[in-house]
Amino acid sequence: MQWRKMFRLKRTVEDPFLKDKQALLEEIRGAQTEWQHALQRLDYASDQDQIDYAIFALEAAEKRYEMLLKLAKRMNVHALHIGMGRAAGG
DSSP, X not given: OOHHHHHTOOOOOOOTTHXXXXXXXXXXXXXXHHHHHHXXXXXXXXXXXXXXXXXXXXXXXXXXXXXXXXXXXXXXXXXXXXXXXXXXXX
8 A cells, every 4th residue: 555545645746837936036135125124215315316316116026026026826826825835836
């Protein structure tokens, strides 16, 4: 009798895009951190040039974060499933 049958273990279906999905989640985490830093930069900007730059950086960080979230949604990426070794949504 096979070991799997003895313990009734299910085979997991491996997602061929798991590494891509994990990399996307890392990108999203990085973009979120970048966005938070841009918010802090705006809080501490003191002259007009710093304020202008902080606003530009904040808008760019927001756009990048939103773009990555939309991509994750289209790819059906869920952080909890990736963390559990599953990349398929549902």
